[in-house]
Amino acid sequence: MKTRFWLLDVNYEVKNDTPEIWLWGIDESGKRILVVDRNFLDYFYIVIVEGADAEKVVKEIGKAHYPLVERLEVVERKFFGKPVKAIKVYCKNPDVIPKYAKTFRKIEGVKECLEDDIRYSMRYLIDNDVAPCGWHEIEADEEESSALTVRVDKVYTAKSYPNLIEKTEVPPLRILGFSTICYSREGSPKPDRNPLIIISVATNNGEETQFVTDENKNDKPILEAFMNYVRKFDPDIIVGFGLNGQDWPYLNERCKKLRLRLHVDRAGTEPHTSVYGHVSITGRANIDLLDYADEFPEIKVKTLENMADYLGIMKIEERTLIEDVDFADYWDDKAKRETLKKFSMENTRCIMGIAQAILDFAMQLSNLVGLPIDHVGTAAVGFRVEWFLIKHAQKISELVPKRIEQPYRPYVGAIVLKPEPGLHENIAVLDFKSMYPNLMITYNLSPDTYISPKEPPPKSGFYEAPEVKHRFRKEPVGFYKEVLSYLIKVRDEIRSKMKKTAAGSVEYRVLDARQKAVKVITNASYGYAGWIGARWYIKPVAEAATAWGRHTILNAIKMAENAGLKVVYGDTDSIFIKHEPEKIDKLSKEIEEKLGLEVKPDKVYMRIFFTEAKKRYAGLLPDGQLDIVGLEVIRGDWASIAKKVQERVLEIVLKEQSPKKAAKYVQETIYELRQKRIPYRDLIIWKTLTKAPEEYEVKASHVEAAKMLMEKGWKLSVGDKIGYVVVVGTGRLYERVKPYMFASYDDVDMEYYVSKQIAPAAARVLESFGITEEELLGSKVEEKETRKLTDFFGA
DNA sequence: GCAGCCCTATTACCT
DNA sequence: ACAGGTAATAGGGCTGCG
16 A cells, blocks of 8 residues: 655664665654565675776676675766766675675775765665655555564555655654753762753643652652653654753663663664764654754854743743752752752753754755754764765766865965955945855866866866866766756745745745755855865865856956946955945846856945954944944854943944944943943853863963863863853963853952953954044043042042 | 063954 | 864063163
């Protein structure tokens, strides 16, 4: 019978050298199903040396008799666009492939083995055009009494391969979110000594539950209760914040210690860490929302509360936040324990809210890229692009290259113009639409169209990049060009469909998530091309893209100037010019005609302020919004107080055009700070630990703060953000810092924040208007104070 | 011993 | 573990002072 299902998760098992693909899905009636497919043979390729005899290699392998080789097939494929002869080696057991590939490489006439590094489950998805988070139809028999002990409504045996069907909707899914609190007085909790004291769970049917230990902090019962709850609710998706790095490893270890089996999946196995460091829970999708925090660069410190605040789920001001250091105190103090419980439940509520905001995107990304939803989040951008490419390579018979370790060789990038410092009125921004992807399309820049210097020019012609002189065939259409054209076309289609869909409807939301996913992959394509870790890395491809980019913008600038439009700034693919609508209109048309790339008039600033520096400016938009770029306001490594002051200064300067008023405001804030009336949180400075503390060549504040945390038992790792404050004392700056949780307000050195935070941030703007840092430094305010006193005494 | 200079390490931004 | 271009701060080495 035919069955239609939406694919949630995939895994494989090997039984007696026979592999089985397990497709976990939800059918149209909402039943949870498992389809077992035993029909698909795994394989890899042997590439034959040019001119060598493939049949001879086939015979050679046959002679040695490899029992797990099922079949050999001589095929024609392409490798970097060039035709190659290859042998497709079908194997009974996918797990022997790496070993066989290694062995066969040594046979005479064999150039190399390829695609032996593609996992069986991914191979299955790619070859059969099966997409996670998408609908499929399959011919399958129901197993009446399955021998499998799996938690689903129905088990099927596949009789055909699945067929992709067009259907955008997502079936109703059961979603469970949870967060945990551990008890520790010795720094970071460790599973062998510290119990879990609270587990807060919520589900998308509105249920909220807390599992809280007794006075003895005996967590065995609550762990059992939690697992029972999960199995009973039987979620399709489990969400949390920091699940892969924190919760699951901790739960795993803790259960081991308590001699419990961590059983939360649909097949009776334990959660296990898999590719890209994601934790896999068989039959369910385990989604760590922390992985999606990177999609929001505005969130500087990637914490649950910051993310929830940013997404408008729960405002920080409306919460009582409790630091990890204080968990034990809150628990031990009966009066405060309820606050801790409330905090924990709120965390889970935040998780459910964020999940709602992100799941559509995650599903669309998974569906587009082809990686199962639980992998796609943990996979770095480069790998997402790569899987999308691999999926496409299969369709055009292009073999997937091996990842080769390469030395880092830098190349020249984009052009940035020096701005015309100071204030400007009515400035329009003209942007090239997706410049790099479009350049790659226009000039057919691709790994498979590149002509190396030793090759003769092809008859069908070639494009030669300016400056760097790299050549690319005009024909045939390159791999990248094909993929990028498809992405751009699809995104346009989605967006026009969105216009016909009611904004706010479910379909609209899904479409919007889809177009965002497409955009993310499109925009990352140039970066991928220049990434030395890329399987399809060919430096000249990226180098030619930037060369054409420089050529394009320099020409655009020339045209603007010839049209009598002064260019006041520009960066990579944008030019900032005086807003003269008719001239700009004409210019846009000329650029499109002569340079073959689309431009779009972007913003028009009523007023814009440029510093002396590139990449740092602030503009006032017609709706009164400030657009701040590169300045301290948007940097995460400045104290909030300095950022707030600078933002207000910019607002006064741009809206009221009164630098004097701004200066006065700065002096007042400095006064407030010295009076200790500025909240402590506004004085914390956050910096990322980019390597292990001992690897630093020079002493640095955040590293010293990190060391103090580690000494007190806190586990820190590379990538963590360290929050610290500067305290009073002598010596170097790094000798006067403390992790913010360890210092008190009275320790803080206000003069540091005056002279090294507020003053420079404000002066960055105000010095353009003749107000120096010294003037801001509060001397006048102090004078006033002193004068008052002298006046008093003098009277 | 330290101010002043210059260079480098470090971080986080822009497109 | 997508690219290069850029700004800004603090550390650290060195010179030269007296």
